Amino acid sequence: MFDLRFPTTLIMMMLIADAAESGRPTVSSTELASKLDNNPSFVRALVVPLVHDGLVTSVRGRTGGLGLGRPASEITLSEIYRSAVAGKRIWDQRDEVPHVCEVTTKACRYFRGLTDEIEDVVLAMLGSKTLADSLADLRKLPPEAA
Structure with missing residues (x-):
């Protein structure tokens, strides 16, 4: 199963950036949840690491909401990705398999190295x-065709 935290978080960040460009410094978690077809508690859970990493600000209260921690031009997608996935790798590693031949003895180590290379390329992009x-x-x- 694919992890949807990064694409969902990226959409959420684009919504916050769009609001900021329109002169709205904050957006409520309820509004974001509505646009993401989800619930506000899910949005708030996604926001926690973003606030911790300084990518998003959170202002409590009736007139509060979520805003960008820095200008959108200073926030990279790699920062959003790292914050959203919290150290989870692109692909999960397969548990060790019984070491019965050269392939089974080295396959997990090989895949780990391959995944490291892929992660480096993805993070650079x-x-x-x-x-x-x-x-x-x-x-x-x-626009998409109707």
Whole structure:
């Protein structure tokens, strides 16, 4: 099963950035949850590491909400990814298999190295894009056909 925390968190961050560009410094977790077709407690759970990492600010109270911790042009997708997945690797490692031949003895170690290389490439690509870049790219997409 794929982990959906990063894509969901990225959408949420784009919604907060879009609101900031429109002059709204904060967005409520209820509004975000509605737009994500989820519940506010789920949104708040996704926000905890983002606040901890300084990517999002959280203001409590009736007029509070969630805002960007820094300008969207200074937040990279790799920062969002790392915060969202909290150290989880792109692919889970398979538990050790019985060491009955060269392949089974070395396969897990090989896959771990392969995954490390893939993670490095993914993080480098995500590090080259900012939240502002992503929002601009999103706006260039043509509307979907009905």
